[in-house]
Amino acid sequence: MCLSGIWGMGGIGKTTLAEIVFHRLSSKFEACCFLRNVKENLDNQMDKINYKELAKKAVDYARGVPLALITLGSSLLTCKSKEEWEDELNKLKQFPDENIQRVLRLSNDRLGKNDKEIFLDIACFHKGKHVEYVKKMLGIRGFYAETGIKSLIDASLISIDSAQEIIEMHDLIQEMGCTIVHEQCIEDPSKRNSTLSTSLDLPNSLRYLYWYGYPLESLPSNFSPENLVELHMPYSRVKQLWKEDKRLVNLEVINLHYSSDLTEVPNLSGSPKIGHINLHGCENLVEIPSYFQHLDKLTYHDLGRCTSCLISLPNSLRYLHWDRYPLKSLPSNFSPENLVELHMPYSRVKHLWKEDMRLVNLKVIKLQYSSDLIEVPNLSRSKKIGHIYLRGCESLVEIPSYFQHLDKLTYLDLGSCKSLISLTNICKVKSLKELILSRSNIMDYAQLRIMQVATASSKSREKEDDEHDDYHEYYSYWPSFSIECPGKEIPNWFSYQSEESSVNIELRQDWFRTGLLGFALAVVVSCELNCQLKRMPVKKKKKKKYAIMILKPVSQ
Known part of the structure; x- marks a missing residue:
């Protein structure tokens, strides 16, 4: 005897599938019997009544569960008019059918x-x-x-x-x-406690509290938060969470972002598990307590827009967010060895640190629009660094030479860095996939990059010639690249220029002996873009010009 089972939750169609298999195989046996516990079929009833829209509503309600469809068909069988069908379906949405639920x-x-x-x-x-x-x-x-x-x-x-x-x-x-x-x-209101609290009568058993826009200056004094694991009260009106210290031994996350009236951080010195603190936008916060540096589990700290508080940072930090940081440097007693991401846009820093720090785990640094920044922190040991944002750092003069050794660096934003003198070190960063520069810098970078790629191409060719003395094979793939930026002029370092659709270049007959490496081409193109103005349906054509520079190697 061979037995096969069909597995799945109640109502998904196990019996229906078994019935199909039964009809296919029953003729091969002398005797057969199929036991079913459903007598009515919804599809047959719908064929009789032919109420297509109502039938669609019924099928949508059942969500394709076969037993739910059959049970629903039983309840609709006694309906004698379209109105009764509609009433029955509306009733089911509010009071689910007991047979389906069963x-x-x-x-x-x-x-x-x-x-x-x-x-x-x-x-x-x-x-x-x-x-x-x-x-x-x-x-x-x-x-x-x-x-x-x-x-x-x-x-x-x-x-x-x-x-x-x-x-x-x-x-x-x-x-x-x-x-x-x-x-x-209904049977016992205390049986299920919601994790969301909507009244001031807070149970001491709470482990998770989320209250957006909490309206009072403090939490109830009779609430004991010993069991709290996460406390989320963004955009609250609190000044002090509690008027006296509370035991927060289990707290792991506290999120009070944009609680602009907050003047004091709750006492977390007895919270050894705290790992995540978000105080972004708490503009009236006066001080970050000194014990913060001893919170060994604290890995995420957001103090964005906290412009008036004194600080003390733990060395365990992995993620530090502090936009509009108000001081000229970070605390000298803060050791950033564990930092993975540092976000300090619009800060007032001149030097992140007054001396070199070990940033061996850093992957992302964001200092955009820190207009007083005069030098990039020493990232020579930051072998994991992949993204650097320095846009709008107008006082930044140069990019350090060690950038060429940052093998994981794929994104570098230097837009609006108006004081940059040299881009030579950027050209040597081989891992870069995306580089953002201001327009004046783009032109300088393009010229440097063209010479760099052309020189690399020449050295590669010489090496191949040395390795193929008996049989010279020219490889079709050579380094090439293109640069695109808004503009309407060809840079003046292009020797041959024309306003026509073509340009003629005269080459010597022995040009292949002159060390010619390739052609640098530049072209200004005008694109017509369809755009909508003021959300009106009228389409207007807008012209936009781009200067495109391309390097193509010479093929002999």
Whole structure:
């Protein structure tokens, strides 16, 4: 005897599939019997009534779950008019059909307590969210997220999108979960505590609190936050979170960004787990306490727009965000060895540090529009650096020579750096994929880059000639590049120029013996672009000119 099983959550079509297989194979047996628990079929009823629009609504409601379709068909069977159908469908949206719910609850009823709670949390809060974020939130709630999510997947109650790694749940399954929560709240309102708080009566069991725009100057004095893991109160009106010190032993994240009335950071000296602090836009904050430098787990700190506070930074920092930093340099007692990203746009710094620092883990540095910056910090040891933003650093005079050895540097923004004297060191950075320069610098860079690539091409050719004495093979691929920028003139260092559609260049008959490396070409082109003005449907043609320079090697 051979047995085959069909696995899946209740209602997805296991019985339907089994029936198809039965009809295909039953003729091969002397006796056969198919046991089913459904007598009506929705499709047959819809054929009889022929209400196409209503049928479409019914199918949309069932979301393609076969047993839900059949059960829904049973409830619509007694409807004798179009109006009754509409009433029935509207009623189902507000009061889900018990038969459908009963079918869908089969998989949920088999779950253990931990998995049931996780299912209800996902149904109410986490559908469509990234799986790692959901695991984190479930962990804060005290659940065993890893095993629970696996159990829900095995029960076909959820799935995980493999590309985006977000949790997916069928609409009818989510509806079932919300119904269960509603029933629990009627029976015992204390059974399910929401992670979102909307009243001042805060339970001391809270692990996660999010309150956008909190309206008062402090949190309730009778709220004990010992269990808090994450506290998010952006755009709040708080001046002090508490009027007296509280035990925050479990706190890992505190986010008070744009709480512009905040004058004092809560006492976090007893928060050994704190790893993420966001105080961006807390403009009235006077001081960052000295104990911050001893918060060994603190890796992310955002103090953007905090322009009036004294600072003390922990050496454990990996991400420092502080736009409009008000001082001329960072504290000398701050060791940035662990820094991965440093964001300090619009700062007042002249030198990031007064002496060289070990920036061995730095990958991104953003100092754009720090107009007083006169030199780039020493990044010669920063072998991981990939992105450097220096746009608008108008006092910056030169780019250090060690830039050519930054093998991971792929992005460099030097736009509006008006004081740059030389671009020679930039030309030697081989790893660059994107370089942004001001117009005056682009022309200088283009000339330098053309000579560099041409010279490299010549050396490569000489090497190939030496290696192929008996048989010379010319390789078709040679280094070449192009530069495009807004403009309407050909640089004056191009010897042959013409306003016509062609230009004639006279070459000596022995030109191939003169060391000619290639041709540098420049052309001004005008593009007609269709654009809309003031959101009017009338299209107007706009001309835009570009100067394009291209280097092409000589082919012999």
